Amino acid sequence: MARATPSSRTSKSNLNAPSEPVKCRKIEYKWTPGLTPTVLRTDDNKIRNMNIDVVKTRVNGVYIAFCTRSWAPDEACYLFPMEKALNDTENGQELSKMWKHVLAFLPRRDRSRDDGVTAMKAKKGSKWDWKVVVLVIDEEDTASITQACRHVASCFTKFTRNKEHMDSPEKYTFKDYFSTEPEPLNHYLLDLDVAKVLKTLVCNKFSKYKTKEDILQEEEILQAFFGSAEAGKEYLLGMEEEDWDLLVDDSTN
Numbered sequence: 001m002a003r004a005t006p007s008s009r010t011s012k013s014n015l016n017a018p019s020e021p022v023k024c025r026k027i028e029y030k031w032t033p034g035l036t037p038t039v040l041r042t043d044d045n046k047i048r049n050m051n052i053d054v055v056k057t058r059v060n061g062v063y064i065a066f067c068t069r070s071w072a073p074d075e076a077c078y079l080f081p082m083e084k085a086l087n088d089t090e091n092g093q094e095l096s097k098m099w100k101h102v103l104a105f106l107p108r109r110d111r112s113r114d115d116g117v118t119a120m121k122a123k124k125g126s127k128w129d130w131k132v133v134v135l136v137i138d139e140e141d142t143a144s145i146t147q148a149c150r151h152v153a154s155c156f157t158k159f160t161r162n163k164e165h166m167d168s169p170e171k172y173t174f175k176d177y178f179s180t181e182p183e184p185l186n187h188y189l190l191d192l193d194v195a196k197v198l199k200t201l202v203c204n205k206f207s208k209y210k211t212k213e214d215i216l217q218e219e220e221i222l223q224a225f226f227g228s229a230e231a232g233k234e235y236l237l238g239m240e241e242e243d244w245d246l247l248v249d250d251s252t253n
Helices: 006-016 080-086 092-099 142-160 191-201 212-216 219-226 229-237 241-245
Strands: 048-057 062-069 072-076 102-107 131-136 170-183
Touching: 048 142, 062 142, 080 092, 080 102, 080 142, 092 142, 102 191, 131 142, 142 170, 191 219, 191 229, 212 219, 212 229, 219 229
Parallel strands: 048 170
Antiparallel strands: 048 062, 062 072, 062 131, 102 131
């Protein structure tokens, strides 16, 4: 039998020796029981992950965000609670200030039909429209745009943690930004919604364009929104003046 070396005997002896107690530094806590309610989350494993991909459009400063389920990239997220909250007449303005870049939640155009009035469905066989998020970002460099998109993702995540709005929390993560070969706005939105965004951003009391006739003279604007000046003129000229006036509620502006 091999004789144990001194080093091995010392090691064995150290393993069996009682360890000295670790002295803990006394900490003075500032917490008072009952002063504020504290809820420690235990359901983090139930949080569903959502992704946000953003594309640049030919309309300067306007981007389209696609929110999809991480486990089903071809399915849209459930955005109705956020859309409803943003459109709320009492609290929507405050939410808009916090979200900063979110202009609207609008139906995604079905490019397979491409008739200007058919929306893509949230998933195959669904009766619900796929909603995209229209973002307005007054930045040109990629770093600033990325930062704005991450801000939106963070705001959406925080919103879903409010049980008044959502039954289960969700985590939104900004994934990709696509800036190459931007498409006109009507590549993503229905024609009527393109007109709504046009009137909101271009033809308002803060702009030099006050009427529909002013817009009809600007071919570059029509191209960015409708793909071509001819398509834009045809659609806007076919709209009754009363319908144009009712496109956007200006009462709160």
